[in-house]
């Protein structure tokens with residue numbers, strides 16, 4: 086199994102195989118696994134706990150590498166909804182040089198401190214900004230703006246802070262992401278899994294940007310025990326918005342049985358990449 090090493094940023098371990106659950110010599114019970122999944126801290130945006138318990142195929146475009154290449158040639162960079170700053174920090178390290186100005190925003194208070202810590206070595210300014218809030222930043226102040234898996238895009242604001250000729254690079258989560266998982270708990274849900282990329286492109290154009298790259302992929306996700314499912318649902322809170330173990334105990338028991346019988350539970354993430362430029 087490939088371990089999360091920052092080369093592709095934080096998500097479930099790369100789907101190149103499955104490791105053994107560390108330290109487990111006999112099968113833990115359903116109750117033990119529920120307790121374990123509930124005990125793992127959810128702050129930050131580091132998915133290394135999942136190693137050996139869940140995998141996620143990575144989109145073919147390699148977001149973190151694309152970001153590094155752009156960081157290597159920009160002078161001012163802003164990462165929006167940076168989470169714990171782990172992905173941004175990994176891309177900055179790989180870029181091999183530091184832009185003169187490194188900034189980030191984060192919306193979730195527990196992650197602001199984590200991001201400040203992870204980005205301190207780059208001299209980054211980390212601003213606490215609501216996910217749909219205005220950016221407290223000057224017009225035309227960044228030549229690169231990035232965001233991976235933002236919960237919301239403020240296209241007007243990111244376009245405003247970009248310099249003429251500047252670039253916005255983002256990997257987004259498409260609608261219907263992990264549908265198999267949320268429907269296993271919540272039952273059939275309405276909504277379409279049609280490319281969210283097209284909608285993002287329309288929003289980018291409406292904000293006056295030129296779309297220079299647009300891609301979409303479904304990537305395979307596999308869970309190997311119910312503790313991984315519980316931890317994932319506590320961490321990626323928008324998957325099943327009212328998730329608690331107590332509320333979904335019956336569905337979790339069914340899923341546990343299915344995982345024991347089949348060796349895993351497969352879902353698919355929806356991912357898209359958009360790169361857009363502001364006119365020079």
Ligand SMILES: C[S@@+](CC[C@H](N)C(=O)[O-])C[C@H]1O[C@@H](n2cnc3c(N)ncnc32)[C@H](O)[C@@H]1O
Nearest residue numbers: 130166167168172192193196233234235236322
């Ligand atoms: C999906 S995260 C992506 C973070 C980062 N850009 C990355 O790719 O690693 C997007 C946003 O959700 C926030 N977030 C994470 N867990 C949250 C929670 N339990 N409640 C509210 N926001 C949360 C993050 O802090 C971040 O601002």
